[in-house]
Amino acid sequence: MRIDKNNYEAYLLDYLEGSISDQDKQLLLLFLDEHPELKGDLETDINISLEPEQVGVACHFKDELLKHEAQNYDLPAKDYLFIKKAEEGLTVSEEAELLLAEPDELAREKESASYQQLRLQSDSQITFDDKNKLRRFILLPVLKQTVARRGIAAVASIAVILSVWINLNRPVIVEPTTASNDKNNTQKIEAPAIALNKILEKPVVNQTQPSKDSLLELSKNPMNKAQTKADSTQKVTITPESAQYLASINQIKRFESAPINAYEHGLNVMMPQYMNNNLLRAELASIYQQIEQEEATPSLSLALVEGGVKVMNFLSKESVKMNKYYNADGKVVGYKLKGDNLEVNRRVK
Amino acid sequence: MTVEEFNQAVNQYSDSVYRFILKNIKDEDKAKDIIQDTYEKLWKKHDEVNFLKVKSYLFSAAYHTLIDLTRREKKQAQWDDVDFKNHSHTDGYTDLNEVLHQAVERLPETQRMVVMMRDYEGYSYKEISEITKLSEAQVKVYIFRARKFLKEYIGNIEVLV
Numbered sequence: 001m002r003i004d005k006n007n008y009e010a011y012l013l014d015y016l017e018g019s020i021s022d023q024d025k026q027l028l029l030l031f032l033d034e035h036p037e038l039k040g041d042l043e044t045d046i047n048i049s050l051e052p053e054q055v056g057v058a059c060h061f062k063d064e065l066l067k068h069e070a071q072n073y074d075l076p077a078k079d080y081l082f083i084k085k086a087e088e089g090l091t092v093s094e095e096a097e098l099l100l101a102e103p104d105e106l107a108r109e110k111e112s113a114s115y116q117q118l119r120l121q122s123d124s125q126i127t128f129d130d131k132n133k134l135r136r137f138i139l140l141p142v143l144k145q146t147v148a149r150r151g152i153a154a155v156a157s158i159a160v161i162l163s164v165w166i167n168l169n170r171p172v173i174v175e176p177t178t179a180s181n182d183k184n185n186t187q188k189i190e191a192p193a194i195a196l197n198k199i200l201e202k203p204v205v206n207q208t209q210p211s212k213d214s215l216l217e218l219s220k221n222p223m224n225k226a227q228t229k230a231d232s233t234q235k236v237t238i239t240p241e242s243a244q245y246l247a248s249i250n251q252i253k254r255f256e257s258a259p260i261n262a263y264e265h266g267l268n269v270m271m272p273q274y275m276n277n278n279l280l281r282a283e284l285a286s287i288y289q290q291i292e293q294e295e296a297t298p299s300l301s302l303a304l305v306e307g308g309v310k311v312m313n314f315l316s317k318e319s320v321k322m323n324k325y326y327n328a329d330g331k332v333v334g335y336k337l338k339g340d341n342l343e344v345n346r347r348v349k
Numbered sequence: 350m351t352v353e354e355f356n357q358a359v360n361q362y363s364d365s366v367y368r369f370i371l372k373n374i375k376d377e378d379k380a381k382d383i384i385q386d387t388y389e390k391l392w393k394k395h396d397e398v399n400f401l402k403v404k405s406y407l408f409s410a411a412y413h414t415l416i417d418l419t420r421r422e423k424k425q426a427q428w429d430d431v432d433f434k435n436h437s438h439t440d441g442y443t444d445l446n447e448v449l450h451q452a453v454e455r456l457p458e459t460q461r462m463v464v465m466m467r468d469y470e471g472y473s474y475k476e477i478s479e480i481t482k483l484s485e486a487q488v489k490v491y492i493f494r495a496r497k498f499l500k501e502y503i504g505n506i507e508v509l510v
Binding site: 115 | 352355356359360363364365366367368371381384385388392445446449450453464465468469486489490492493494496497499500503
């Protein structure tokens with residue numbers, strides 16, 4: 001490369017530092033001989049350095065710019081280091097920093113120990129007792145809905161078929177027979193027509209309900225049964241066609257009974273009548289009697305209601321009707337008020 | 350998570366979650382309601398929640414329920430409002446843990462909860478940040494500030510020890 005005024009300084013600096021090659025050195029000296037005004041540059045002092053004071057000023061600003069990790073926590077550096085030591089441990093540089101921050105070894109250990117003891121301990125005695133409320137259970141699909149429905153349908157079908165079959169093959173029903181204490185009586189039973197006549201001649205219990213007045217009378221004088229008994233029974237006459245029809249009914253047709261004496265016959269006939277007349281009616285009579293007593297001495301609230309109805313009826317010309325409901329003991333359990341535009345049902349407390 | 354794992358979660362974690370809630374609100378009935386609610390939330394999502402993460406899920410649900418409750422009741426205190434000097438303790442104590450819990454009750458809500466998670470359950474900063482949805486750095490800041498407050502509250506710890 002040719003040395004000229006634009007690049008001779010680079011060769012000159014290499015020459016001064018002693019790193020120039022021999023070939024370049026010859027070229028540089030030849031160039032300086034051609035330009036003697038530049039020969040003075042060969043005496044340049046290259047050992048020049050900065051003064052140390054200038055570095056000191058830069059360090060002063062650097063300290064002001066440096067930040068500490070503790071500033072993130074708004075904590076003093078010393079506290080930060082102690083807490084960090086207790087929490088997660090310190091690095092070597094942080095240990096050294098702590099050493100500088102707290103030179104007193106005893107004070108350092110004391111402070112460090114106090115932070116170590118700030119760990120909270122949970123109270124293991126506190127437990128949640130209602131765990132069962134939180135647990136869940138699996139419902140296993142033992143029987144699918146479709147299977148269940150088909151099964152139920154099949155069972156129902158079988159039940160219907162069985163019931164029909166049972167009805168068709170029902171065994172012969174044993175007819176009711178009259179009680180007899182004559183075991184040796186083996187006489188052949190009468191012909192059905194004769195037996196039928198006997199049945200038809202039997203007095204039939206009157207199924208109509210006794211009147212309230214008769215029951216009240218009975219409750220007042222239970223021994224007076226004659227009239228009631230007479231009222232309650234009557235002879236029924238049946239036409240031969242009806243009798244034939246009745247005789248054709250299975251139960252009656254197949255009626256077989258041993259002859260009985262008059263006492264047994266009377267007992268069989270009278271016992272139901274007696275029970276009907278004396279026990280059931282006596283019970284009904286006692287209920288009516290209680291109702292009568294209740295009406296005679298009504299409760300205060302009911303009396304007030306009844307009084308109110310009477311007043312209303314007086315004012316409105318009998319426009320309100322009051323019906324009372326009784327329970328099996330004859331006590332009033334409710335009442336019903338019915339007017340032209342009003343109907344009220346109330347229970348008695 | 351299967352039903353069996355759910356029930357396992359009840360057996361294993363309900364005590365610690367209940368303790369965490371109770372220590373924060375001091376009301377047994379409310380604590381029971383919150384734990385019921387917490388497990389109800391877990392049950393609704395039990396198909397999605399991994400059993401390995403269930404503890405964190407429970408604490409997270411409980412934490413957020415507590416935060417909501419506190420905000421509703423407007424009891425949350427600010428860190429700046431805490432005056433160390435006013436809370437410093439000078440009376441003599443015999444039980445350090447007792448005093449520590451008194452001090453913890455005076456901490457702001459979030460600080461108290463993260464410290465409890467750290468100390469009671471041994472969670473790392475990262476785990477607490479996942480539970481609370483705070484950044485890890487923020488969790489660390491809360492814990493360090495709480496430690497400082499506890500230290501200041503207790504005062505001269507030598508009296509206690």
